[in-house]
Amino acid sequence: MTTYPHASGILLALDCIIFGFDGKDIKLLLIKRNFEPEKGNWSLMGGFLHPEENLEDGASRILFDLTGLRKIYVEQLGVYGNVGRDPGARTVSIAFFALININDQDDDALKFHHASWISLDKRPALIFDHNEMVLQAIEHLRYKAAMHPIGFELLPEQFTIPQLQKLYEAIYAVPIDRRNFSRKLLSTNLLIDTGLKDSYSATKKATLYKLDSVRYREKFNSFWNFMPEAKEQVEKGDAKATVNK
Amino acid sequence: MTTYPHASGILLALDCIIFGFDGKDIKLLLIKRNFEPEKGNWSLMGGFLHPEENLEDGASRILFDLTGLRKIYVEQLGVYGNVGRDPGARTVSIAFFALININDQDDDALKFHHASWISLDKRPALIFDHNEMVLQAIEHLRYKAAMHPIGFELLPEQFTIPQLQKLYEAIYAVPIDRRNFSRKLLSTNLLIDTGLKDSYSATKKATLYKLDSVRYREKFNSFWNFMPEAKEQVEKGDAKATVNK
């Protein structure tokens, strides 16, 4: 600090907004804070940046601590630094946006931190400005999903098109036409047919695909509008009409 | 700090990537640093966050200091915090993305800071990780402009469609078809015809429009792909063909 005598140090926190998908709803991984201030209240998982650690490494450390997972998809979301946001001290927090496959994480680690997966629409009020962070993260998720096929991080490595569609429908809370979605997705040539079929589905087995990661990186910036216009769109005729004959 | 005894303070810097447009090229506002380390070298304008100041206020303070302007368009771009990025001390820097109308700023303030507007493609190497910040800012500018009609902050309050087109062409370094651009833009109903004509243009006066800010905010998230496919597209026939007769 001798180089910059007039500057004063500030506490730098890292907070993670962690999304998961259970096949039906988008969920958030939240913890019950076990230290003061705000002990016992719901919060994002976070921690302070270590003096000898890079930002993304700090975020990964915190995510590993909570989930037992390495190589989680993380990106910066924004910085929150309003004076007084944390009554304990002047802290500035970097919010990280993380996507994980809900089935991969370590349940014991979760229990240890009093963490739970909570549906977006049932989430409790959070401490400090964590509510704002979550809102920004949701907006970011929608924004990205609108023009890129993202969300693969939220699904197993092998997934079906109907699964991906349900994810998109959850992100936007809007029904999407099955056939148009499928066509658009396939036309990207981003999915590789594994030749396998989903063993879980109760009726006709859906094809399992995996992401062509190389192509995905290359094409990521040839954006497509990925969302259909958000208007009511109920499946009429079609299946119903096929009943009897 | 008594609340968080295990956390240690870190220096928090704010650096601004400032874009301007002179009607032809996108320019960056850079300064010659007048203190150590790296004294005399090209740098982004920056400063340290004050202990009692919000982040955006800090950025605005720094921008005002350099340009003499209030109410500059600013948004967060990202945080740079690699260990060793600043050899003087462990500092973490928040990069801010700013757009200003190049004609508005105060020349005296610029001189005081040894600041210059420099075309993107002629920019010198910058200190620390400022080069990365600029690259990210350019990418951000292109990304945003690809799906939103942005850039109004880079133009005067009243502007013509050809001006806006030149801005887009500068952002992407790609020629755009005049008629298709105009049609697409007008179809958004985002521009209000002021009834006035551009007095500067040498030939036919172009219509001056202003932005419908209310509608702009409302429609911002009904994204359109705003960029034409980036392929060579030369105007053939047309004007040339009109020569003689």
Added chain:
DNA sequence: TATTAATTGTGTCAAATTTACACCATATGT
């Protein structure tokens, strides 16, 4: 003052994309 050069504004048509559907296939349980 009529002509020329440069630039702006509007229109048109073909191609590509999107939307809104129908139909068929496959698996399961009765």
Added chain:
DNA sequence: ACATATGGTGTAAATTTGACACAATTAATA
């Protein structure tokens, strides 16, 4: 075997985009 539920492919109409021609306006100039 058949009813039911879900997955996969096709197609015609509507909309949007891309690639152009042509007419209008202004200042300089012949």
